[in-house]
Amino acid sequence: MLKVNKRSEPEEFTKYKKKNKVLNWKDFTSESEIKKLLKEALLEEQENGCCPYCEIEINLNNSQIEHIKPKDKFSELLIDYNNLIACCLENKRCGNSKANKWDELFINPITENPEDYFEYDIKTGKIISIFKDGEKYEKAIYTINLLSLNDNRLCNIRRKYILEFLDYSNNSENDLSGYPIKFPSLRRYLEKFFL
Secondary structure, three states, X not given: OOOOOOOOOOHHHHHHHHHOOOOOHHHHHOOHXXXXXXXXXXXXXXXXXXXXXXXXXXXXXXXXXXEOOOOOOOHHHOOOHHHEEEEEOOOOOHHHHHOOOOXXXXXXXXXXXXXXXXXXXXXXXXXXXXXXXXXXXXXXXXXXXXXXXXXXXXXXHHHHHHHHHHHHHHOOOOOHHHXXXXXXXXXXXXXXXXX
């Protein structure tokens, strides 16, 4: 999971909200131009254009606007820019897995740095809690399970990246500055322990 460093709300979005009374998300998302503009702004503030939950690279076509605190439970945050991120469209993972579930145990990538909670199992590609017990452990486990961050497909992709990274870094002729940055928090984890 990645920390999202929010920027100022796009001026066009602010103007749109002043001009239009947004009562439900369905009406808002039918406005394709403002939805596109909003999604572009969200993607720009996310590291490497990645889904903040699973860290898969996303773009305008394979992402959705995600309400961190669900719009069904927090209607006052329906169009609050600081409650929005762009996330992947993966079925049974990330925003689709989270759906409208909410608990204060959820690690909010806007207000907290997920890297303070997680590390990786190099052999399996699983994201795991740094902590062994206590509230931070509970938050990490709750978030991993809610977002299905250890589904088989995602773990296999991570494991492949780990093996490729280690192979590449073991070749002393290679400079890692040219190596693709996928899974930014995993890359930082690998650099910290293997370089």
